[in-house]
Amino acid sequence: MPCQSSDELKALVEEARNCTKNGKVADYIPALGKAREDDLSIAIHYPDGRCLSAGDIEKKITLQSISKVISLALVLMDRGQDDVFKHVGMEPTGDPFNSIVKLETMAPTKPLNPLINAGALVVTHMINGDTVKERIQRLLVFVQELTKDATIRYCEEVARSEFETSYLNRALCYFLKQHKMIAENTDIEQLMELYTMQCAIEMNCLNLARIGLVFAMDGIDPQSGKQIIPADIARICKTFMVTCGMYNASGEFAIKIGIPAKSGVSGGIMGAVPGKFGIGIFGPALDEKGNSIAGIKLLELLSKNYKLSMF
Template structure:
């Protein structure tokens, strides 16, 4: 497996020159676009790594999978999906147009920005700090990493430039989708996106989902199997933004990308995969990371379609 992963990393290294780093968040614009790393965490407890697997990056939209878990645990499925839809979108992840043109005016799914902000508004706690700390604690448990924390530079950069997300949030406040202080809710969102990880961390999130909500090392069930399956279904239908259909055909496993360059994949009852390469395609997905997952899927027959 080590030799296979190294060979696939080398094959896809050339793709790092063809994408562009996220420039709308200033702190992300300064990341070296040539990084490419990967980690596989399998159901036998093995970790396989290659390339720049230990380089740190921020979760960005990969975090939406875990915040959705917590919101469902706090409120139940029916309440969460009364505020957020379950359908894919052909629009960009930060688009506002569907909120204005559909009725009721709720986000189409929890994997786009509007949906994730609405999800964060449902996390329980006496204030935004307690709500985020509960979320961070869940991340640390799933990743078996007590040292996970936010990257302050990225967090402040997102907070200072996140005007599109503010527009989405205030619109949803206006139409009654979210309640509470909008800036407090956005603070949770900006912080969760700024949690700093490496490929091992996100491979462990993938493995946790592949194992249907049970931490492999300890055998602890953290979320109900139904919740884990719900998250994986959203990853298949919505996890790669408006390239999710193409990804399902070419790779065929549940995955969630982030504009920090990470992609987290969960191969049910087989493995979790974490890849990182910050050069993105025009949909906001890691170009080389996509290539790595496509080759892994073909070599290991991972697609479940």
């Protein structure tokens, strides 16, 4: 079991915080550029309800790409594996998360996996509902169940900021629509509205650690005993987190840290240590791959000190 006390965790956070000076806050989404570069916090949520934390864990962050794992779980529950994987693949990529290159060279033209932007847009367009409002509400209800927090919403400022600057994602959508991976009757502006709301879902590190815990426990909420996510779908999501969850640094992350995890350009990282606990991290200074530079250092320290790697 890692960290017997919050004091141990605080010491690791302070050691990792030194890395923040080597990173940069994402500012291509203007609303994210307001974050403090030296922020770093972590929560670790155990099955028995205990939670260890360090840093300002109440500070809210938007999920960004972490939301891709949650929407994938929901769509797999709604549509089934056969339908979902007709439209998106299962393979990792060495390209940046927003790259269009593989779409142009693959036959058929299908996103390599659901955790790159192209694949996530395909998955989001499969969320059930007749309107953007119905579909984002469906996703929010799912997130609220995972976190046991009915107050969770999306940040309108961040959603609007992303919507107004998402030129490349629009291009990906039209390319995918041309190749019938996104349905022909899809209104791309409505899809972009839904996707930017999804990415702007807002929570704190404790909420994030609790979602990680549900995935770590094979989809079961350990407090209530309820199977929120079917075990096989939780397994699929964790596998994608290992192979694709840290953008094109996923292989190095698997070797150095070795747990299922998903990052977002807000600086969030959600970790799921199988059968043990969930982790939520916020550190907005990013490395060149788009991952929290101090968050990864913190996970390296935890994994080394407490032998977290599943490999």
